[in-house]
Amino acid sequence: MSEKLTEAVDLSHHISDLAKARQPSPLKSLSKYVGTPGLITLAGGMPHPDYFPFADIGANALAHDSYSADEVQRASGFSWIWSLFGAKPKTIQLTVPKYPTTPDQVNLAVALQYGQAIGLPQLQAFIKEFSTKVYSPAYSNWTNLIHTGNTDGLTRAFLTLLNPGDVLLTEEWTYPSALASAQPIGCKAVPVAMDGQGMKSDALEKILSEWDEQGRGAKRPRVMYTIPIGQNPGGTTMSISRKQEIYDLCVKYGQSATLFITSNTETQSELDVIIVEDDPYYFLQMKEYKLQSERATASSSKHDGAEFIASLAPTYLKIDVQGRVIRLDTFSKTIAPGSRLGFFTCNPLFAERLERQGETSTQAPCGFGQSLITQLLTTWGYEGYVRWLHGLAIQYEIRRNYLLDSLSEEFHMRKSLGTKGVWEGLEIFEAYAKPDGSEKFGYGNKLFSIVPPTSGMFLWIKLHFDDIPRFQPGDEETLEMQLFAKFATAGVLVAPGWFFAADGVNPPEPGAGHFRVAFSNADLITFKKAVTIFGEVIRDFHKQ
Amino acid sequence: MSEKLTEAVDLSHHISDLAKARQPSPLKSLSKYVGTPGLITLAGGMPHPDYFPFADIGANALAHDSYSADEVQRASGFSWIWSLFGAKPKTIQLTVPKYPTTPDQVNLAVALQYGQAIGLPQLQAFIKEFSTKVYSPAYSNWTNLIHTGNTDGLTRAFLTLLNPGDVLLTEEWTYPSALASAQPIGCKAVPVAMDGQGMKSDALEKILSEWDEQGRGAKRPRVMYTIPIGQNPGGTTMSISRKQEIYDLCVKYGQSATLFITSNTETQSELDVIIVEDDPYYFLQMKEYKLQSERATASSSKHDGAEFIASLAPTYLKIDVQGRVIRLDTFSKTIAPGSRLGFFTCNPLFAERLERQGETSTQAPCGFGQSLITQLLTTWGYEGYVRWLHGLAIQYEIRRNYLLDSLSEEFHMRKSLGTKGVWEGLEIFEAYAKPDGSEKFGYGNKLFSIVPPTSGMFLWIKLHFDDIPRFQPGDEETLEMQLFAKFATAGVLVAPGWFFAADGVNPPEPGAGHFRVAFSNADLITFKKAVTIFGEVIRDFHKQ
Structure with missing residues (x-):
C-alpha cells in the first residue's frame, strides 16, 4: 500500500465475490478522452444545466461559534444555551450560483449534473484536509470517498467484504440497522463481550483463538463491525490502547494463525480481520460525569481548536499501518441526518470497489445537499468547523x-x-x-x-x-x-x-x-x- | 390487490430470497406508540434540530413557463430559446424555514431529521396527485414510494425480485448501468429483438414459449427490464397497443403456461413476468421529425396541460390490472440529475419490500434536495409543473x-x-x-x-x-x-x-x-x- 506500511499485506482477497463481480460502466472507458482541451462530448445523457430550474440555491446558516465553547459552560447546569428556538441566531448568508463567475466557487450546474460520484472537488479537498489534520492516518496512500450517510456506507462496506454465510464480529450490544444490512446476505453477528470501553480484547482473542469452523458452523470471522466512540447503545469510549490491542489481534489472527493452520496463501489472507469503524459520534466526546454537588466550577478557558482535537480519543486510522480499516464518518450528527452525506477513509483498493458499489445504487450524494454543505464548510473553514464541533460536544x-x-x-x-x-x-x-x-x-x-x-x-x-x-x-x-x-x-x-x-x-x-x-x-x-x-x-x- | 384487478394474482412469490430476509428495524415496532398526544420520545437517536446549522434554505427558481410551449416553436429551427445563460431568467423566490409558522409549510427541521424514508408529506401528496392525473393506474390500491434516483430504484427493484442466477428480459440494446446493477447478483440479460417501437412482442413470445431450462441453463424469466419511452440507446417510443401485447404475454406466461407445465401453485406464481418500467424520458416525447424544407409552420397554438398529457403515450400503469408493474420515475431529467430523487409506482406488497431495502442503504433521500424540490413543485403546482414539462419537451x-x-x-x-x-x-x-x-x-x-x-x-x-x-x-x-x-x-x-x-x-x-x-x-x-x-x-x- 505505502512505504509506511510495516508489513506487505495483500488485501485483495478480502473483496467479496459480489464486489469482485462489479464492473465499471462502459462509459468509464471513455474517461481517457475526457479533459482533452476542446473535446466535444456527446457521449453521456446529460441534460443542459439551463434546464435545471434553479438559478441559485442558498441558505442562512448558523455561525460556527453559535454554541459556546467556553469551558465554564460544562460545569453549570443552568447557564447553557440549550435552544436557539425563539432567539434569533447569528447567521451567515450562503449562495451557490448555477453559473459562478470564478472557477473555484462551488458550482450548482456541476453539483446538479451527473458524474460527481466522488463528490464536488471543494468537498473532496475539505474532507482530505480534515482527515489529515484530525485523524493522521498511519500510512500515506489512504483515500477518502463520499457516501450517502453511514447506513449506505455500512451496506457498501459489508457487500464489499462479506460473502454469504460469513460472520461479523460485533460488540455484544450494537446498532440494529447495521446488522439488518448484513443479515439479508446471510451474515450473522458474533457478539464480543464489552466493558466500560466497549469491545473487550481478551474476549475477542478467546473467540479468534478458539474458533472452530465445525462447532461454529461458519468460517473464521474476516470482518469486524465496531462503534468505538459513543458506542450505541452503551455510550462507552474506547481508548487508543484498547484499539491497539484489538488491531493487533486482527493482524495476529491473519498472519500468525496461518503458520499453524495452513501454508496456503489464499487462506492466509482470508483469515485477516478487516475493521469497519462506524464512528458517527466521534466528535461528541465528553468529560467524565460528576454529580452536580461535586462539580468544580471550571476556570473560564477559551476554545483552542488544536487542544480540542487533541482531547479526542484517536481513531483506528492512527494505528492502521496495514490499511485494514474502513472508517465511516457522517455529517448526520454534526450537520443533520437529512444531509445523507458522509465519507469513507480507507485504502485505495477498497475505495475503488466501494465506488463501483455506489455507482450502481445511490450514485453521487444529492447535489443540493452536497453544494450547501460544501459551501458551509468552506465558508466556516477547517478552524470554523472544528469550533462548531467543539460547541456541539459541549452541548x-x-x-x-x-x-x-x-x-x-x-x-x-x-x-x-x-x-x-x-x-x-x-x-x-x-x-x-x-x-x-x-x-x-x-x-x-x-x-x-x-x-x-x-x-x-x-x-x-x-x-x-x-x-x-x-x-x-x-x-x-x-x-x-x-x-x-x-x-x-x-x-x-x-x-x-x-x-x-x-x-x-x-x-x-x-x-x-x-x-x-x-x-x-x-x-x-x-x-x-x-x-x-x-x-x-x-x-x-x-x-x- | 383491489376490486379492479381482473384476476386474483398472488404476487408474494415474486419476492426474492434476499428481499424476504429483510427485517424492519426493531425501532419500527415502537411506531404504534408514536403519535400519541403528549408522548415523550427518547427512543431514537435524533439530534435536536437547533443543532442543524441552517436557519433556512432557499433558492431562486425558474418560473414554470420559462421555456416556450407555443407550438410554433417546434417548426422553427432558429427562433427557440435555447440557452438562458447570459439572459436573465424570470425567477421565483423559494424559502424553506427550519421552523415554519404554519404546519402545512415544508419544514426544514423535519426534512433534515431522521425518519422520513417515505418522504416529506407535501412531496408524497404531490406525487400521488401527479401519478393519479398523469398515469391513471388500472387498479386502485397502487402506491408511490420515493427513492434516490432510478439507479437506486432499479437496484432495489432487482434485489426485490431476482434471485441469484435468475435472468432478466431486456431490449437487445439497453442502458448498461441497469445491467451492471443486476450482474453482481449473477443475473444475465436475455435480449429481446427490437423494432421502431422498442421491444418486439413476437420476439418476446418466441422466447417465452420456447424457453428450455436445460438448453438455456436458467429458470424461466420472471422479470423484465424495459425503457419503453426514449429507449436508451434506440430513441424509440412504445405505443400503448404494443405495451398491451407485451403485458398480455407477461400474464399469459404466468397463468396459462402453468396449466400445462405443473399444477404446483408455487411454481405457477413464479412463472409470472414482472415488468420493471424504467421511464426517465417519459416527458421528453416529440412529434415526428420532418426535414426543414418539409416542415409546415404550425399555427400558433397555446399550451393546454390536459392536451399535452393526453398527447403522451400511456404507461404500463394504465393497463396494469394485476399489479405486476414496478414503474420508476425520476426527477433527473425533469429537474436535475443531482436531485437524486425519484419514485416508484407499484403494488403495496412490492412497495413495502422496496422500503425495507431503502432503510438499510440510502434511507431517505437528502433532506436539502427533497425540501427544495418539494417547495418548487408545490409553488408551481400540478398545472405549473405540467407546463414546465411541456416547455422542456419542446426544447x-x-x-x-x-x-x-x-x-x-x-x-x-x-x-x-x-x-x-x-x-x-x-x-x-x-x-x-x-x-x-x-x-x-x-x-x-x-x-x-x-x-x-x-x-x-x-x-x-x-x-x-x-x-x-x-x-x-x-x-x-x-x-x-x-x-x-x-x-x-x-x-x-x-x-x-x-x-x-x-x-x-x-x-x-x-x-x-x-x-x-x-x-x-x-x-x-x-x-x-x-x-x-x-x-x-x-x-x-x-x-x-
Missing part, C-alpha cells in the same frame, strides 16, 4: 449532565465500584427510591444502575429485577418489556435493551434488563417530566 | 431537429422505407457524402442511416461498413471502435454501440456498427462543429 455534555442531574434528584444515587462483569473497575451510580411519605421501601430495592456515558447520545440503563419478589430467573426480557410498556403507556418512549442484542438474544446477565435513553433531542422541561414519570413507573413496578 | 424536440437539420446539411440524405429487420416499415434517413470538389465519390458509399428519435435524448446512428472495400464480415465491432477512436481524436466523443448490447455482444447485423449521440447537452455552435467533424472523419474513413 451534548450539558445534555447528558442535565439528564443525570435530573435522575439524581428523582432517585437516591449511591456510587459504587464495579467488581465484576461488564462494569468491573468503573464508578457505577445505583438508583434507589427516595424515602417519602408515600414510599415505604425507600432505600429498598436497587431499581437501576448506570455508568455515565462519556460520548455519544445515549444513556444505557441497567434495570434490576432480582429484588422484585415475583422475579424468577429467565424473566428478564419479559419484565423489560412489561416495564417498557408501562413506561410508554405513562407517556415516555425509550428503546428496550433487546433491540440492541447482537444475536437477537440478550447476553446473559441474571436479573438485569436494559433501556436505551437518548438525550440528544428533548428539551429541558421534557427531560424533567420524563424523569418524574420514570420515577413513578419504576417505583410502582417494584412494589407490585 | 428537446428543437434540439433533435437542430441536430438532424445539421446532418441534412452536412450529408446528402435519402429517405427510404425499411423493408426488413429492425426498421421494417419505418421511414429511414440514409446519409451519403455530398459531392464537392474534394470528394470524388459523392453519392457513393452509404455512410450511415438513422430513424429520427421520437422521444428521449439520443440519436441512434447505424454505421454502414459493408461498402468499405477492406470490410470483411466479422469486422463490425473493430470498425466501430476504429471510427469511434478517429472521431474522438478529431475532438468529438460519442458512445460506441457495443456499450449498449444487452449481452455484451452486438446483436447480429451484418455490416453495421452503431453510435449513440446525445442531443441533450451541447449548444448550437458545438452541434454544428461536431457534425462538421463527423462528416470529415466518416468520409475519410470510407475512402481509406
Whole structure:
C-alpha cells in the first residue's frame, strides 16, 4: 500500500465475490478522452444545466461559534444555551450560483449534473484536509470517498467484504440497522463481550483463538463491525490502547494463525480481520460525569481548536499501518441526518470497489445537499468547523449532565465500584427510591444502575429485577418489556435493551434488563417530566 | 390487490430470497406508540434540530413557463430559446424555514431529521396527485414510494425480485448501468429483438414459449427490464397497443403456461413476468421529425396541460390490472440529475419490500434536495409543473431537429422505407457524402442511416461498413471502435454501440456498427462543429 506500511499485506482477497463481480460502466472507458482541451462530448445523457430550474440555491446558516465553547459552560447546569428556538441566531448568508463567475466557487450546474460520484472537488479537498489534520492516518496512500450517510456506507462496506454465510464480529450490544444490512446476505453477528470501553480484547482473542469452523458452523470471522466512540447503545469510549490491542489481534489472527493452520496463501489472507469503524459520534466526546454537588466550577478557558482535537480519543486510522480499516464518518450528527452525506477513509483498493458499489445504487450524494454543505464548510473553514464541533460536544455534555442531574434528584444515587462483569473497575451510580411519605421501601430495592456515558447520545440503563419478589430467573426480557410498556403507556418512549442484542438474544446477565435513553433531542422541561414519570413507573413496578 | 384487478394474482412469490430476509428495524415496532398526544420520545437517536446549522434554505427558481410551449416553436429551427445563460431568467423566490409558522409549510427541521424514508408529506401528496392525473393506474390500491434516483430504484427493484442466477428480459440494446446493477447478483440479460417501437412482442413470445431450462441453463424469466419511452440507446417510443401485447404475454406466461407445465401453485406464481418500467424520458416525447424544407409552420397554438398529457403515450400503469408493474420515475431529467430523487409506482406488497431495502442503504433521500424540490413543485403546482414539462419537451424536440437539420446539411440524405429487420416499415434517413470538389465519390458509399428519435435524448446512428472495400464480415465491432477512436481524436466523443448490447455482444447485423449521440447537452455552435467533424472523419474513413 505505502512505504509506511510495516508489513506487505495483500488485501485483495478480502473483496467479496459480489464486489469482485462489479464492473465499471462502459462509459468509464471513455474517461481517457475526457479533459482533452476542446473535446466535444456527446457521449453521456446529460441534460443542459439551463434546464435545471434553479438559478441559485442558498441558505442562512448558523455561525460556527453559535454554541459556546467556553469551558465554564460544562460545569453549570443552568447557564447553557440549550435552544436557539425563539432567539434569533447569528447567521451567515450562503449562495451557490448555477453559473459562478470564478472557477473555484462551488458550482450548482456541476453539483446538479451527473458524474460527481466522488463528490464536488471543494468537498473532496475539505474532507482530505480534515482527515489529515484530525485523524493522521498511519500510512500515506489512504483515500477518502463520499457516501450517502453511514447506513449506505455500512451496506457498501459489508457487500464489499462479506460473502454469504460469513460472520461479523460485533460488540455484544450494537446498532440494529447495521446488522439488518448484513443479515439479508446471510451474515450473522458474533457478539464480543464489552466493558466500560466497549469491545473487550481478551474476549475477542478467546473467540479468534478458539474458533472452530465445525462447532461454529461458519468460517473464521474476516470482518469486524465496531462503534468505538459513543458506542450505541452503551455510550462507552474506547481508548487508543484498547484499539491497539484489538488491531493487533486482527493482524495476529491473519498472519500468525496461518503458520499453524495452513501454508496456503489464499487462506492466509482470508483469515485477516478487516475493521469497519462506524464512528458517527466521534466528535461528541465528553468529560467524565460528576454529580452536580461535586462539580468544580471550571476556570473560564477559551476554545483552542488544536487542544480540542487533541482531547479526542484517536481513531483506528492512527494505528492502521496495514490499511485494514474502513472508517465511516457522517455529517448526520454534526450537520443533520437529512444531509445523507458522509465519507469513507480507507485504502485505495477498497475505495475503488466501494465506488463501483455506489455507482450502481445511490450514485453521487444529492447535489443540493452536497453544494450547501460544501459551501458551509468552506465558508466556516477547517478552524470554523472544528469550533462548531467543539460547541456541539459541549452541548451534548450539558445534555447528558442535565439528564443525570435530573435522575439524581428523582432517585437516591449511591456510587459504587464495579467488581465484576461488564462494569468491573468503573464508578457505577445505583438508583434507589427516595424515602417519602408515600414510599415505604425507600432505600429498598436497587431499581437501576448506570455508568455515565462519556460520548455519544445515549444513556444505557441497567434495570434490576432480582429484588422484585415475583422475579424468577429467565424473566428478564419479559419484565423489560412489561416495564417498557408501562413506561410508554405513562407517556415516555425509550428503546428496550433487546433491540440492541447482537444475536437477537440478550447476553446473559441474571436479573438485569436494559433501556436505551437518548438525550440528544428533548428539551429541558421534557427531560424533567420524563424523569418524574420514570420515577413513578419504576417505583410502582417494584412494589407490585 | 383491489376490486379492479381482473384476476386474483398472488404476487408474494415474486419476492426474492434476499428481499424476504429483510427485517424492519426493531425501532419500527415502537411506531404504534408514536403519535400519541403528549408522548415523550427518547427512543431514537435524533439530534435536536437547533443543532442543524441552517436557519433556512432557499433558492431562486425558474418560473414554470420559462421555456416556450407555443407550438410554433417546434417548426422553427432558429427562433427557440435555447440557452438562458447570459439572459436573465424570470425567477421565483423559494424559502424553506427550519421552523415554519404554519404546519402545512415544508419544514426544514423535519426534512433534515431522521425518519422520513417515505418522504416529506407535501412531496408524497404531490406525487400521488401527479401519478393519479398523469398515469391513471388500472387498479386502485397502487402506491408511490420515493427513492434516490432510478439507479437506486432499479437496484432495489432487482434485489426485490431476482434471485441469484435468475435472468432478466431486456431490449437487445439497453442502458448498461441497469445491467451492471443486476450482474453482481449473477443475473444475465436475455435480449429481446427490437423494432421502431422498442421491444418486439413476437420476439418476446418466441422466447417465452420456447424457453428450455436445460438448453438455456436458467429458470424461466420472471422479470423484465424495459425503457419503453426514449429507449436508451434506440430513441424509440412504445405505443400503448404494443405495451398491451407485451403485458398480455407477461400474464399469459404466468397463468396459462402453468396449466400445462405443473399444477404446483408455487411454481405457477413464479412463472409470472414482472415488468420493471424504467421511464426517465417519459416527458421528453416529440412529434415526428420532418426535414426543414418539409416542415409546415404550425399555427400558433397555446399550451393546454390536459392536451399535452393526453398527447403522451400511456404507461404500463394504465393497463396494469394485476399489479405486476414496478414503474420508476425520476426527477433527473425533469429537474436535475443531482436531485437524486425519484419514485416508484407499484403494488403495496412490492412497495413495502422496496422500503425495507431503502432503510438499510440510502434511507431517505437528502433532506436539502427533497425540501427544495418539494417547495418548487408545490409553488408551481400540478398545472405549473405540467407546463414546465411541456416547455422542456419542446426544447428537446428543437434540439433533435437542430441536430438532424445539421446532418441534412452536412450529408446528402435519402429517405427510404425499411423493408426488413429492425426498421421494417419505418421511414429511414440514409446519409451519403455530398459531392464537392474534394470528394470524388459523392453519392457513393452509404455512410450511415438513422430513424429520427421520437422521444428521449439520443440519436441512434447505424454505421454502414459493408461498402468499405477492406470490410470483411466479422469486422463490425473493430470498425466501430476504429471510427469511434478517429472521431474522438478529431475532438468529438460519442458512445460506441457495443456499450449498449444487452449481452455484451452486438446483436447480429451484418455490416453495421452503431453510435449513440446525445442531443441533450451541447449548444448550437458545438452541434454544428461536431457534425462538421463527423462528416470529415466518416468520409475519410470510407475512402481509406
